[in-house]
Amino acid sequence: MTKREIRTSVMFTLLLCTLTACAHRVGSQVPVTHFEQALVSNAILASVNNSVTHGVIASNQAGVLPTDKAKAVLAQTERIAKVSDELTTILAKGPDAATLEATKIRELIGQVQLSVTALVADGSLGIKNPESQQTVLAEVQTIGVVANQILAQLQLGGVLK
């Protein structure tokens, strides 16, 4: 990762931490739990990954992303979708059951991070239009940030020790 990418990642982290840290309930007695916040982040991760996938396919169809590059990027977004689905299945069982699969959860989030690192390390992502490239790159980095948030929220909620 270059210094620029690290700085950009820090910016996203700060922005997105604000996003969830500030998100709290107003006016009711039962606070939104850390586990529920992790579920919100998990839903955002799947949604952003879906957006990246459709963006890459659209870029390829528009002729601004070569098919070999699109193939490499889509292999990673497909991997993220499969891992995210597995993570979602575990989280759907609730916090108590998820605690029993803490090691697996860490492993799955680690796999998402590896895919994000692979995509960012690829540098340009191969999209010729700089604006589209920056949008896709920003979304890819967001996936990494949101994955970290899931980890942090599950730790705060006691699911991960």
Added chain:
Amino acid sequence: MNLALINMILKGIDLFVQLAPLAFNEIAKIDALRQLGVDFQANVLRLTDSAHADNANTLEAVEAWRKEHNL
């Protein structure tokens, strides 16, 4: 700070502006549903169903693209 970095940060802010309402809406929905008596487990199912649907859509889109390109 060069122009590319500034543009990237601006894109990040754009993305934040798009995602912030999504997160806040979800938190607000949890809040509203709980006040209506919807329990924790129902919120878990609603949010995990949403993630499952997005992941399924991603996998279908990649598969359709591969078929289109005979890959």
